[in-house]
Amino acid sequence: MFAWVNATHPHRHRCSTDAEPDLQAQQVCADKPAAETAYRGVQVDPQPTTNDRPRILAVDDDPITTLIIEDSLAHRFQVEIANSGEQALQLFEQLSPDLILLDVMMQGMDGFEVCTALRSHSKGQTLPVVMLTSQDDLGSIARAFEVGATDFIAKPINTALIAHRVAYLLRAHATLKALARQERQLAAAQRIARLGHWEFNPAQDRFQFAEAACELLNLPHQPQGLSLHQVLAQVHPRERAEIEQHLLSLDLEQRPSVQFEHRLCAGPRVLRQNVEYSSELGGWLGTVQDVTAMHRSAQRIIKLAYYDRATGLPNRDFFLEYLQRRLDQDDTAELCVLVVEIDALKRVGMGWGQAVTEPLARNLSRRLTADLDITAPEAPLPSPQAWNPDQPLLLARISDAAFALFATADSQAALRLSQRLLTVLSQPLRVTGIELPMKAKVGLSNALDCDQDANTVLHHALAATATACQSADKVQTYHRDLDIGERSRLTLEARLRRAIDQHELELWYQPKVDGRSGRLIGAEGLVRWRDPKEGLIPPGHFIPLAEETGLIVPLTNQVLDLVCADLSLMHAPGLSPVKVSVNISAAQLDDERLPEEIAQRLSSAGLSPLDLELEITERALMARLDSVLGTLSALHRLGISLSLDDFGTGYSSLGYLGRFPIDELKIDQSFVRDLGTGAADEMVVRAIVALARGLGLWVIAEGIETQEQATWLCANGCEWHQGYLYSRPLERDAFLQLLDRRAPPPWNALPCLSARSDRARR
Structure with missing residues (x-):
């Protein structure tokens, strides 16, 4: 059995056979492709093509030597011949060989000059160059390595071994290339990960650092290594002794590995070191990683979780966790909690929003910390578990208008501290040029009365604060009777939750x-x-509670479901459907999913967005000037009308009104009450109507109860009315009767409307 391959050169591509082929068979081997050749039932054994073989450039001015080399290598490699050093450099540029066999002694450029030229070329710096020299010419061998030769082969050439020698050198070169590539990849990965590695020989007091580690530690890259003293010089002075102790205390038996973090002298970077013993090295192997970004992220998480954004003080969660830690440490200590609530912050928040309340809260926190000599946590910000202050007080902001103070004090000392707080806060606040008087109240509770539970301690202080205004000195200490009112509130909350669940x-x-x-x-x-036992409960009794407890969101969702169901009934034959408005809760304005959810409700009920109008209170809008703009714009794009309710009761709407996609202004009933009597509110209403016209908005007045009010509004350009003069709120079925086209509305009998109708007929 034998196989032929396509041969283009008698030396470079030989046919492998069991017997010597005849000339005709050789011709078939040369002329036919391997995949198509079948001769006398013999199948072809495909061999690598010429282009797949490594390319060897043999350089020698002796034709006999080059013939021997070519004959010895052609069956495994592509062999190219150069007869001079000059020709070798030309072929090197053209062919990019994988290995060069280079004779030392040649006419013109000798092998040393050629090797030197090759190594100066960017493509020849790592190319295997094998020098051909006499076996006993030790001087040439030494010089060959000096000019960059990879290896040497002694003459006369051993034809049986040269192919194996070349193959081995090529494999070694491929391995070195792969290793270099992996080292580059490792270095790139370490740069991306901000990671480096090092070794430490304690006997020699010498560190060897990888390049990436040197960069991280701001160290010079020195082949001879660096001493422990040189390395510690880069560590932050406050942490230098601790790091030295970590390194010097390493012990193979008791402490074979350690992890620690430290800062550098230069800059705010934080590095993490992982060190472990290497028996092979007889010393320590370490990795160093820049964890500054990780620390910044952790700090941001701590800041968001435990600190008030506006004042930088600890927040409610921090306060409770720290308080619980202190309670767990000593269940007999005199620990008190004081809650101070500032009425002005509430009023400013309703009038101007967070844009004004946040700087005011910052000023108040500075006033309190300065007067009470309190040091607030500083960067890096600690968690409640990590903070160990050397002071008996902790100040925290636990809500928009309330601060809490933890004090290591008995009840009498806490009362004195409460009076001090009220004195500090007695100075008026200056807001946009207006001085607002401060009204503060303080509630306090003692930890010994609360079963060592932080939530209960704070809850008691809050309950005391709620009734502190009834005390002559605006300070209230918690007692158990205060819980009765809170229990009533909790009972009502539970009933409201059930009412929402049971529709x-x-x-x-x-x-x-x-x-x-x-x-x-x-x-x-x-x-x-409509409570099953008590009947109708006024909205004023449960809406504020729903807003405080978060139940306003499910309540509003149920209102949206009800209005969509009722609007479907209003489109029944024989009825004249009208647009219906409902109030949307302030909490839901922050939800970007609100437009999509409302659109789904309308679509499921077969309604158009034009059937629905959403009323937004001015107070809710001003508290969320930036966060709600996207939600309102999305609702408006759907085709849902937006009405600004209670307009005129706020303080800053005029400055921001043009930014929002509002369709209608609703004049608050407080301005309507004295219309037609020459009161000052008439000027306000005229201004609102003029403003609405200037902005291209509809305007409607609510709370109209008298014909005088209605007549004055019509005369001054406000023709859309709502109030008891026309109708009280009606149950759904009664309102559906108003939509009957056959029956005129009952208010058509009003004298003012009748007189207008008479004038219209005349």
Whole structure:
């Protein structure tokens, strides 16, 4: 059995056979492709093509030597011949050989000059160059290595071994290339990971650092290594002794590895060191990683979780965790909690929003910390578990308008501290040029009365604060009777939660009327709670509670479900459907999913976005000037109308009104009450109407109860009305009767409308 391969050169591509082939068979081998050749039933054994073989450049001015080399290597390699050093450099540029066999002694450029030229070329710096020299020419061998030769082969050439020698050198070169590539990849990965490695020989007091480690530690890269003293010089002075102790205390038996972190002298970087013993080295192997970004992220997490954004003080969570830690440490210590609530912050927040309350809260926190000589936690910010202050006080901001103070003090000392707080806060606040008087109240509780539970201690202080205004000195110490009111509140909260779950809420509708024609133009849906035992509960009893407890979100969701269901009924045959408005809670304005959820509700009910209007209180809008803009814009793009309720009761709306996609202004009933009597509110209403016209907005007045109010509003350009003069809120079925096209609305009998109708007929 034998196999032929395509041969293009008698030396470089030989046919392998069991017997010597005849000339005709050789011709078939040369002329036919291996994949198609079949001769006398013999299959072809494919061999690597010429281009797949390593390329060897043999350089010698002796033709006999080059013939021997070519004959010895051609069956495994592509062999190219150069007869001079000059020709070798030309072929090197053209062919990019994988290995060069280079004779030392040649006419013109000798092998040393050629090797030197090759090593100066960018492509020849790592190329295997094997010098051909006499076996006993030790001087040439030494010089060959000096000019950069990889190896040498002694003449006369051993034809049986040269192919194996070349193959071995090529494999070694490939291995070195792979190793160099891996080292580059490792170095790149370490640069990306901000990681480096090092070795330490304690007997010689010498560190050897990888290049990446030198960069991280701001150390010069020195082949001879660095001493421990030189390395410690780069460590932050405050941590230098600790790091030295870590390194010198390493012990193979008791402490074979250690991890620690430290800072550098230069810059804010933080490095993490992992060290372990190496028996092979007889010393320590270490990795160093830059964890500055990790520390910054951790600091950001701690800051967001445990610190108030506006003041930088610890927040409620920090306060509770720290308080619980102190309670667990000593259950007999006199520990008190004081909660101070500042009424002005509430009022400013409702009027101006967070843009003004945040700097005011910062000023107040500075005033308190300065007067009480309190040192707040500083960067790097500690967690409650890591903070160990050397002072008996901790000040925290636990809500928008309240601060809490932890004090190591008995009840009498806590009372004195409360009075001091009130004195500190007695100075007025200056807001946009206005001086607001400060009204603060303090509630305090003693940890010994609270079963060592931090939440209970704080809860008691808050309960005391809620009733502190009834005390002559605005300070209230907790006692058990205060819980009765809180229990009533909790009971009402539980009942409201059940009412939402069991769908005890319903919508009543108050008509909106065109004051000139009497035409029904819309309605406002007002939520009512029909308790199975107590009947209807006024909204004023449960809406504030829902806002405080977060139940306002599920409550509003149920209102949206109800209004969509009722709007579907209003589109029944024979009825004239109108646009219905409902109030949207301030909490839901921050939810970017709100527009999509409302659109889904409308679509499921077969309604158009034009059927619905959302009323947003001015107070809710001003508290969230930036966060709600995207939500309001998305709602407006859907086609849902937006009305600004209670307009005129805030302080900053005029400055921001043009930024929001509002369709309608609703004049608050507090301005409507004295219309037609020459009161100062008439000027305010005229200004609001003019503002609405200037901005291209509709305007409606609520709380209209008298014909004088309605007449004055129509005369001054506000023709859309809502109030008891026309109708009280109606249950759904009663309101559906108003939509019947066959029946005129009851308010058409009003004298003011009748007189207008008479004038219209004349």
